[in-house]
Amino acid sequence: MDEKKVRDIVVPGEEIVAEGKPGRGVFYEGEKMYSMYLGIVDVRSGYVNVIPLSGCYIPKKGDKVIGKVIDLAPMNWVVDINAPYYAPLHVNDVPWRVGFGDTGRFLEIGDVILAKVSNVNEMGQVWITLKEQGLRKLEGGHLIHISPSKVPRVIGKGGSMIQLLKDSTNCRIYVGQNGTIWISGEPDGIVKVIKAIRMIEREAHTYGLTDRVKEFLERGDE
């Protein structure tokens, strides 16, 4: 089948024969370019990238992420954002006035938040913030995890995929850049969204995915 054509898969250390400057996920040795990851080759605006098929989230400044509060401290919360490092959320970075040692009144352990990565340094330390329009605590809902490299496929070109999911199931969905997805709505809708996302995850490296997901969602309606 043409529409199910699979993109080129490379393994770590495999030579990449493509025109362009080395981008993400590739390294040079001598004159040749090699892949760092098990992933797919993606040539875009003059750069050759390898997009990993799996792996953890590497925080980037400005990313919107969904995290879970895992610890409280007098002046900050510790948030798990599915990265190699835990992210502290300082009381100065939230829209509320929090007294010293009063953090538990605002966010408890287990609470889920939609936050933005405000800074990352070369040691890997991450800071996140809630002080921006749209960032908040997420009440209720259902959380699932996918590989962060597949987030762009779940969102789709210009948000087409996520819009499709929202429209056909009437769910509210937030997708964090870190691969955590928050879904809220009717139980049937949530189940459907999860099924669709798992399908996207499984077939992320194929072409014509949005059409197949649409087909899948419509089939479920009958």
Add this chain to the structure above:
Amino acid sequence: MMGMKSDIRLIDDNGLRIDGRLPNQLRPIKMEVGVVKRADGSAYIEWGGNKIIAAVYGPREAYPKHVQESDRAIVRARYNMAAFSVDERKRPGPDRRSVELSKVISEALTSAIFVEKFPRTAIDVYIEVLQADAGTRVAGITVASLALADAGIPMRDLIVGCAAGKVDDVVVLDLNKEEDNFGQADVPMAILPRTGEIALLQMDGDLTYDELTNAMEMAMDAAKKIYNMEIETLKAKYGGDVNEQ
């Protein structure tokens, strides 16, 4: 275990080995990726009589804090043999042998991973030997490298482990249990096949310089074959599945 005395003939008059292999022939190998759901990456290998499972967790923040390296990740491999993996029950837990193997495997894997990309973290690799039949450390390195690739960890190359040795004065590839116990030498190697770099080289027993060179060349050649199997296994997990559906 080298040099145990016995009257077993390990090489017959036709030059064939005890299990019917030629001196430069590998045992059958079967690999699978993504066998442990909860791990970040995992793999399973059957190499002759060896059955080994590997699971990778991380990179994640390294604890206790004093083991962190501020400029790179640490790779913590744990080689462990199941109590039922050998003929006589093995007392569970780390012993002198598995502590050494864990160390050398960690170092071999570190040489292939871009550890400088994840400062202050640890990458945990658990290698569980379910059934042992000689050459578990090289098979362990091979599965570990598959599991690392499956976990999406950046690497310079896949790693291949392969052993060679000497039995009945003949240099042979990939020793089995009997050859390991009653042979004269065993040379386990870990190789980065793309560049031909050696990530691990050990020797148990005695070999002349020429024999060692010969054994290493044999292992290098075999490593290329195993390397291709690794690549096929990894690609089959993604390419294969989608085409079948």
